[in-house]
Amino acid sequence: MHFEKVKKNFGFGCMRLPMAGNEVDIPQFSAMVDRFLESGFNYFDTAHGYLGGRSETAIRECLVRRHPRESFVLTDKLTENFFRCEEDIRPFFERQLSLCGVDYFDFYLMHAQNAGNYTKFTRCHAYETAFALKREGKIKHVGISFHDTAETLEKILGDHPDIEAVQLQFNYIDYDNPGVQSRLCYDVCVRHNIPVIVMEPVKGGTLANLPPRAREAFEELGGSPASYAIRFAAGFENVFMVLSGMSTIGQLEENVSFMADFQPLGERERAAVERARGELLKEEFIPCTACRYCVDGCPRKISIPDLFSCMNQKKRYRDWNSNVYYANYTSAGRGKASACVECGKCEAACPQHLPIRKLLKDVAKQFE
Numbered sequence: 001m002h003f004e005k006v007k008k009n010f011g012f013g014c015m016r017l018p019m020a021g022n023e024v025d026i027p028q029f030s031a032m033v034d035r036f037l038e039s040g041f042n043y044f045d046t047a048h049g050y051l052g053g054r055s056e057t058a059i060r061e062c063l064v065r066r067h068p069r070e071s072f073v074l075t076d077k078l079t080e081n082f083f084r085c086e087e088d089i090r091p092f093f094e095r096q097l098s099l100c101g102v103d104y105f106d107f108y109l110m111h112a113q114n115a116g117n118y119t120k121f122t123r124c125h126a127y128e129t130a131f132a133l134k135r136e137g138k139i140k141h142v143g144i145s146f147h148d149t150a151e152t153l154e155k156i157l158g159d160h161p162d163i164e165a166v167q168l169q170f171n172y173i174d175y176d177n178p179g180v181q182s183r184l185c186y187d188v189c190v191r192h193n194i195p196v197i198v199m200e201p202v203k204g205g206t207l208a209n210l211p212p213r214a215r216e217a218f219e220e221l222g223g224s225p226a227s228y229a230i231r232f233a234a235g236f237e238n239v240f241m242v243l244s245g246m247s248t249i250g251q252l253e254e255n256v257s258f259m260a261d262f263q264p265l266g267e268r269e270r271a272a273v274e275r276a277r278g279e280l281l282k283e284e285f286i287p288c289t290a291c292r293y294c295v296d297g298c299p300r301k302i303s304i305p306d307l308f309s310c311m312n313q314k315k316r317y318r319d320w321n322s323n324v325y326y327a328n329y330t331s332a333g334r335g336k337a338s339a340c341v342e343c344g345k346c347e348a349a350c351p352q353h354l355p356i357r358k359l360l361k362d363v364a365k366q367f368e
Contacts (some may be wrong), residue, residue, distance in 0.1 A: 003141065003195075005073050005266060008232055010239055010259040011043035011160050012036055013199065015050045015084070015247035015291070017058060024051065024058040025259045032252050033062045037071065039256040044242050045197075046095055047111055049296070060101035062272045075197075077111035079365060081296070093133060094142055106205060108139040111208070112351060113156060127160050135259035141165060144197065147351035150184035156194045164199060167197040169351065170239070172232045172273050173208060173280055173287075174200075179353045186236065189290035195240040199231040202244070204289030207276075214279035217272045226251075228265065232273055285312045286359055287352055294346035294356060300335035303354060304346055307337050311363050314323040326367045337364035 018025040018032070023295045031251050036042075038239040044063060046055045056076070063072060076096050097103060110121055121127065143165035157163060166189050168183055174180040179318055189196050192226045208226035218225050234242045242259075246252045265273065290305040298304065313322040328335045339359040347357045 003073075003240065005070075005140075006040075006241065007042045008040055009262060010110060010258070011045055011073075011197075012242050012254065013243035013245040014044060014046040014055045014059060016063055016247045017051060017055065018247050018249075019051075020076075020284070024054050025195055025309065026058065026061055026291075030062040030066065032246065032249055033066070033350060034110045035252060037067060037254065039260055041259075043069060043075070043241055043243075045074045045075045045199075046100070048082055048092075049079055049293075054100040056096060062101060069087055069102065073106040074100065075107035075109060076105050076110045077098065078121075078130065079111040080117045080120055083115075083124065083126075086129065089124065089126060089129045090133075093129075093138070095194065095229075097138070097287055101209040104138050104140065106140045107143055107165060108133070108141075109165075109187040110144045113144045113146045113152075115152045115334075116348065118156060120154070122159075123355075137346070143167065145197075146185065146363070147180075147353075150181050150188050153185050153188045157188065157194065161192075163194060165195050165197055165240075167199055167243075167298065169200045169203075170196070170198040170204050170233050170236075170353070171201050171229055172209060172277050173203055175277075176283060186238065190238050194203075194238075196236070196238050198233045198239055198242040200289055201242050203230045203287070204291065206285075206287070206289070210276060210280070211283060214276040214283075217275035217279065221269060223258065224254060228269060228273055228276075230255065231262070231265050231269075232260065234259070260350075283315075285315060286354070288354065291351060293349040293351065297345040297349060298335075299343060299345075300341060301333060302335040302337065302339060302360070304360070305328045307363050307367075308359065311366060314366060323367060336368060337361070338368050340364075 004212055023279040046059055048056060074336060082092050109124060130142045134142055140163040143163055144166035164292045165349050169180055170182045174182045186196060207229040218228055230242055230244060242257050286308040288305050288308040292305055294304045297340060310322045310326045340360045342357045350356060
């Protein structure tokens with residue numbers, strides 16, 4: 001399927017934006033939007049829950065009010081936390097349009113689909129509502145974002161053959177990960193002839209900030225680790241869009257520099273990726289992407305991704321600095337790892353299927 005309005009295969013993921021304290025840095029984000037469009041790219045991706053609701057309004061201020069509607073492609077999502085029944089969906093959708101300042105979305109995705117929440121989306125006729133909105137001209141293309149097994153994806157696509165795009169977590173470290181099943185899910189999309197949007201190509205920054213031995217794999221090639229991770233994902237035939245969450249103008253400049261005239265990985269580059277993957281698989285890091293889906297429902301307000309980051313930094317550098325950050329992240333009413341009551345809400349929300357309750361015990365043992 002060809003989406004005529006989409007100019008190139010690289011998109012701006014708006015889950016990690018430049019921040020000034022707790023608010024989006026509007027001047028910096030505006031400059032990044034301008035530079036992105038000037039470079040020939042036009043795809044932007046958001047969701048209502050991103051940045052505590054600030055992503056949609058930042059898009060309205062920095063993109064929609066400053067550029068013609070026909071100059072960009074905007075994707076938003078229906079997230080299960082924001083509706084309880086079928087009657088809630090349309091009012092929520094209209095609110096999203098208002099928050100973004102648009103009268104239609106180019107893509108609208110059923111968000112973070114898995115075997116658990118698909119039951120709710122089915123019961124509430126979410127897919128049927130989305131396709132009705134498409135017939136009304138308020139959505140151009142209906143798709144899903146997905147975090148589960150290939151078997152579950154097969155069922156959803158079989159139930160809804162009119163789905164036009166699937167957004168997958170897809171990167172070289174998760175390619176054969178039995179928990180994420182990137183390759184297997186990609187293969188399902190190929191069989192159904194459905195284009196793929198890639199999220200987390202650098203796995204929340206993990207593949208951009210490599211440990212020394214993995215980073216050595218790319219040193220002779222000259223490019224950054226992030227460039228090889230993004231180009232790895234973009235090089236698959238059925239991938240029509242790769243998203244990157246960019247929070248500085250420097251990150252944006254780097255990314256557009258190698259995606260403006262995209263070239264798939266060559267033989268030496270693929271070999272370097274395989275070497276880096278091998279080194280990473282030797283490390284015992286917590287593979288958290290800091291999506292923060294686990295945080296909202298935590299009854300003890302534990303800043304789980306930040307505590308996991310402290311744990312990873314302690315393993316990597318074995319210094320005292322991570323202890324300081326652990327103290328910071330467990331202050332001002334935020335729970336320590338030991339405060340976990342093991343309710344399991346975090347694990348139900350985690351796209352990586354991490355055993356969070358067990359990992360928090362490991363973190364508590366290390367820092368407390």
